[in-house]
Amino acid sequence: MRQLYRLWPTVCVALAPGLASASVSTSCAASAMDVVVVGGGLAGLCATIEAAKRGAKVTIIDKEANLGGNSAKASSGMNGANTQAQRDQGITDSVEKFIEDTLSSGDGLAVVELVHTLAEQSRETHEWLKSLGLHLSDVVQLGGHSTARTHRFPPTPEGKPQPVGWTLVSGLRKILETELKDQVTIRTKSSFKELLIEDGRVMGLNFEHENGTEQLRGTVVLTAGGYANDHADSSLLDLHTPALAKLPTTNGPFATGDVIKALVKQEAGVKTTLMDKVQIHPTGFIEVKQPNFHTKFLAPEALRGSGGILLCHGKRFANELGRRDYLTEEMFKHCKPLFDKEENPLSAAMLLTEEAVEKYGSGAMGFYKFKGLVQDVGTVEAAAEAMGTSAEVLKKTLEDYNEAAERGQDKFGKKVFPVRFPSTAHLYVAFVTPTLHYCMGGLAINVRTEVLHSDGQPIPNLYGAGEVTGGVHGNNRLGGNSLLECAVFGRMAGAQAAEKAKDGRCDTERGSAGGA
Numbered sequence: 290m291r292q293l294y295r296l297w298p299t300v301c302v303a304l305a306p307g308l309a310s311a312s313v314s315t316s317c318a319a320s321a322m323d324v325v326v327v328g329g330g331l332a333g334l335c336a337t338i339e340a341a342k343r344g345a346k347v348t349i350i351d352k353e354a355n356l357g358g359n360s361a362k363a364s365s366g367m368n369g370a371n372t373q374a375q376r377d378q379g380i381t382d383s384v385e386k387f388i389e390d391t392l393s394s395g396d397g398l399a400v401v402e403l404v405h406t407l408a409e410q411s412r413e414t415h416e417w418l419k420s421l422g423l424h425l426s427d428v429v430q431l432g433g434h435s436t437a438r439t440h441r442f443p444p445t446p447e448g449k450p451q452p453v454g455w456t457l458v459s460g461l462r463k464i465l466e467t468e469l470k471d472q473v474t475i476r477t478k479s480s481f482k483e484l485l486i487e488d489g490r491v492m493g494l495n496f497e498h499e500n501g502t503e504q505l506r507g508t509v510v511l512t513a514g515g516y517a518n519d520h521a522d523s524s525l526l527d528l529h530t531p532a533l534a535k536l537p538t539t540n541g542p543f544a545t546g547d548v549i550k551a552l553v554k555q556e557a558g559v560k561t562t563l564m565d566k567v568q569i570h571p572t573g574f575i576e577v578k579q580p581n582f583h584t585k586f587l588a589p590e591a592l593r594g595s596g597g598i599l600l601c602h603g604k605r606f607a608n609e610l611g612r613r614d615y616l617t618e619e620m621f622k623h624c625k626p627l628f629d630k631e632e633n634p635l636s637a638a639m640l641l642t643e644e645a646v647e648k649y650g651s652g653a654m655g656f657y658k659f660k661g662l663v664q665d666v667g668t669v670e671a672a673a674e675a676m677g678t679s680a681e682v683l684k685k686t687l688e689d690y691n692e693a694a695e696r697g698q699d700k701f702g703k704k705v706f707p708v709r710f711p712s713t714a715h716l717y718v719a720f721v722t723p724t725l726h727y728c729m730g731g732l733a734i735n736v737r738t739e740v741l742h743s744d745g746q747p748i749p750n751l752y753g754a755g756e757v758t759g760g761v762h763g764n765n766r767l768g769g770n771s772l773l774e775c776a777v778f779g780r781m782a783g784a785q786a787a788e789k790a791k792d793g794r795c796d797t798e799r800g801s802a803g804g805a
């Protein structure tokens with residue numbers, strides 16, 4: 290069937306020998322092709338741009354009033370191997386090392402072909418973003434990576450921070466609203482309801498908005514994000530990972546997995562994978578004034594990548610640049626609820642020097658200070674007091690840390706020490722807790738982003754990318770790999786959907802030619 294579709298553009302040309310090539314391409318390939326994208330985070334925006342640039346007419350729907358999703362909240366960065374930014378900073382990396390780190394983090398559960406594609410296309414994806422005016426030129430090293438490969442936007446020349454997720458999303462959305470405005474329709478407050486399936490092929494979807502239900506026909510790209518904030522009665526968290534379901538979350542209220550639930554309810558035959566693999570991020574900020582508030586601001590991994598260390602009872606307990614699942618486990622083993630109050634969440638203190646703050650970006654830190662998430666305490670004594678621990682214990686911890694940094698290795702296996710903690714250092718303190726953060730599971734896709742049927746075959750005309758899909762990360766996602774996944778596979782899904790829409794157009798032409 291697939292091959293037949295691919296043949297049709299040629300067949301159309303053969304059926305219309307008298308047409309000039311320009312008009313042949315209009316009827317067979319270019320103009321009225323429709324693609325419908327569900328979800329306006331990074332994956333959806335990349336899919337939309339790629340499809341529109343290939344000549345498709347695209348409608349992107351999002352249930353929220355604004356596009357952006359969790360992508361807009363991303364704050365650490367986006368990975369890439371062998372990029373220009375790495376070379377400019379003298380960082381040695383390779384696609385092979387990136388693949389190795391990602392597969393190792395996935396504990397054998399990641400789909401190898403997807404990981405290869407992710408890493409192999411990372412450099413080109415950064416080039417693509419750069420060509421759209423989005424140059425991620427700063428690079429830091431996050432936990433579980435063997436080198437620095439997480440790319441960020443530097444502050445503006447005026448010192449204004451450029452948060453990675455927000456900057457990507459707003460930059461791409463602007464392209465939809467300007468350069469691509471004649472080809473792209475944005476429908477917000479519009480919620481996916483069900484697929485239109487005819488003869489086993491997806492022909493479009495129904496969605497709901499303020500004034501009722503509407504139908505859109507076309508190839509469909511699903512980019513509706515994850516379910517790490519799904520606390521409804523039919524919660525996917527309760528169903529697949531009940532032990533973690535009550536933890537706080539970093540995710541927005543939209544991250545409820547309703548597209549997956551709708552497809553299951555519709556009995557669309559989709560295959561899901563790794564649904565019980567939900568990532569707990571070890572460092573959600575605790576707001577001291579309301580420690581039990583369910584939604585947490587993320588204390589981004591880049592804070593640890595810039596030199597922040599983690600302490601319980603004034604002592605370090607782990608390699609701060611270890612994997613997220615390892616750090617979370619160590620926190621559960623070594624830490625207690627904030628201020629030893631049973632009703633409070635489990636808590637570790639994060640300690641930063643002025644130098645680490647500068648490395649991370651003092652502008653962005655201003656926001657955390659303003660929100661009361663980070664305290665500017667100054668001296669070691671003041672830091673100890675804020676943490677409720679003894680100054681002597683803290684001093685000893687910092688001396689040991691500095692000695693390990695000199696040696697280049699500590700007892701936890703840490704080998705990268707972005708900063709030292711001299712006794713005169715100006716210090717900052719924050720409290721952090723393990724927090725639901727990311728869904729490694731979701732819709733199963735193949736390496737062409739085709740959504741798979743439970744029999745393992747692609748469902749015709751249905752594509753997926755980003756957090757709504759599963760398999761790229763296996764058991765544990767490396768920091769910075771999600772934004773990359775959204776961009777790499779989002780683009781691919783948009784391109785595939787546009788090409789398939791072209792074929793569908795020819796399918797229609799075939800009908801009229803046959804009737805004549």
Ligand SMILES: Cc1cc2nc3c(=O)[nH]c(=O)nc-3n(C[C@H](O)[C@H](O)[C@H](O)COP(=O)(O)OP(=O)(O)OC[C@H]3O[C@@H](n4cnc5c(N)ncnc54)[C@H](O)[C@@H]3O)c2cc1C
Binds near residue numbers: 328332540754
């Ligand atoms: C606080 C935070 C910080 C992060 N930092 C990083 C980072 O630095 N680096 C990194 O790689 N990853 C990071 N992540 C993870 C990453 O941001 C997300 O996994 C990724 O952006 C998901 O993108 P997406 O496009 O798949 O989904 P999203 O960006 O979440 O977008 C999904 C969209 O789909 C819409 N939607 C949902 N259901 C429906 C429906 N039924 N109908 C219509 N629309 C629907 C939602 O409203 C949403 O706008 C972070 C996540 C969080 C929460």
